[in-house]
Amino acid sequence: MTRPIITMLVMAAAGQAVAALPPRQAEEQQPTSVAQVVDHIVARESQLVELLGKYSPRVETYIQEFRQNRKGGPPVIAGDDYFLGRLEVREGVIERSFLARPQKKGRALSEALPRGPLARFFSFQFEPSLFASPIFLDISRFNREHYQFKFVRREFLGEVRCLVFDLWPRPDVEEGGLFQGRIWVEDRDYNIVRFNGSFGAQARFIFHFDSWRENLQPNLWLPVYVYSEESTLADSGRSDLGFRAQTRLWGYDLKSTTREEELTRVLLDAPNPVQDTSETPPDTSPSAGERAWQREAETNILERLEEAGLLARAGNVDKVLEVVVNNLVVTNHLDNLPPIHCRVLLTYPLESLPIGNTILLSRGLIDVLPDEASLAMVLAHELSHIILGHPVDTRYAFYDRMATPDENLLRSFDLKRTKPDEEAADAKAIELLKNSPYKDKLGNAGLFLRALAEEAPHIQKLLGAHLGNRMIERVHQLGMAELMQHAPKLERDRMDQIAALPLGARIKIDPWSNRVELLKPQPVALISPREKMPFEITPMMPYLARFEANGAERARR
Secondary structure, three states: OHHHHHHHHHHHHHOOOOOOOOOOOOOOOOOOOHHHHHHHHHHHHHHHHHHHOOOOOEEEEEEEEEEOOOOOOOOEEEEEEEEEEEEEEOOOEEEEEOOOOOOOOOHHHHHHOOOOHHHHHHHHHHOHHHHHHHHOOOOOOOOOOOEEEEEEEEEEEOOEEEEEEEEEEOOOOOOOOOEEEEEEEEOOOOOEEEEEEEEOOOOOOOOEEEEEEEEEEOOEEEEEEEEEEEOOEHHHOEOOEEEEEEEEEEOOOOOOOHHHHHHHHHHHHOOOOOOOOOOOOOOOOHHHHHHHHHHHHHHHHHHHHHHOOOEOOOOHHHHHHHHHHHHHHHHOOOOOOOOOEEEEEOOOOOOEEEEOOEEEEEHHHHHHOOOHHHHHHHHHHHHHHHHOOOOOOHHHHOHHHHOOOHHHHHHHOOOOOOHHHHHHHHHHHHHHHHOOOOHHHHHHHHHHHHHHHHHHHHOOOOOOOOOOOOOEOOOOOEOOOHHHHOOOOOOOOOOOOOOOOOOOOOEEEOOOOOOEEEOOOOOOOOOOHHHHOOOOOOOOOOOOOOHHHHHHHHHHO
């Protein structure tokens, strides 16, 4: 009787269809003119707009406002803003916020601009959907009636050969807000994989962007990344102001859970009937029962965060973090500790916290930490909470508390630690670090804290924790500040002093599976201190590859 059940489960797992565009049939007549190529491009883009309505990826936008340096140096961060939510495509791009009070106005720019109509005009720039809208070139008017196409050349983006076109509105079109710029089109099925430019006159606010798509499944190119920038706002009379923004999308395959796959694999792998070993269970001590109850709460929280697309799937980055934790455990002779695990939050704000025996670090925090000693500092603090017996809140052991929409999930968790617990963890972490392999490199960790303290007034949204305690509750109120006392002086003009890295320096996300990997970029020698860019947003140039080229690698992950 088990064989039909196994067969049905296998069919169910294999039958989870992926919404994708149909491939262009090989027997179709190849286009012989630019006009025919353009018709293919327009058709594919229209199909993508319809297709994306079937997905609901997570979308994150982080914005940094810059002011020209009065001392003649590079621009300095003057403020920031942040959005996180779920994307819907329904006759337009809509972002369902995950945050309690999404702000519509950036502090630095709105305060710097004169009051009146101009100030109200610039307040539009901080609407989250405005920064997410460039995932499409034009959601309803992308056709030859509205646009002129000019073929430029062929060009490779990574491994993908592309046709490059310049694009601008036709002169007889009176509608505003149309795209003008350049597009890159892969030359097999004519999907747009990159477009670079702006939405023109009569748009709510004109800013420039560089939008990228990746081949996440066969015949499926989906938006993954948008970089936006205005180096100056000269038209407003404020040429000393500008901004940079990154918008990232992930979580396209959230509907596909691993639970059914695990069940199928268990049934298929079992050569003999499963034996019930629970006939004479041992008695449970009160301590063991308490630990099991806390593990129940830990598991519920982690599973719900992963289900909502906020926690990365378990993978290789976790193992790297666990090696550092193990170094702290072994050198401090913490033999009685249970196994400590690490996981990665997919969000940018700099955050770390323990949930039971699992330590969470945000993607942004891992990005900016400059070395292993600085990483050990962060992990030592969270490990200290576990050593000191600061438990997870066991109210989350009741699973009905997980039954909340994704939009309300972050607001439903209260995982912050009390001030006495934080101070005790700081003291214990210093003790752990002084007995660890990192004891001679703690000056680097202190230097990171110095840089963070100096930049803190201008990156408050980057320091806004979603789940746990902020690294800096107020300006210059730092955990483990003792390390700063022994750190070298922060010298921004020194080429060889790297106090912190830019955002996006270490972690890359697979937007389909929500797995994360460590970046392996080729080392580049710095030309000037400006290229250090601590805590800053930077442009990204994704390396494009067709899914067939990396499908085996994805399957192994």
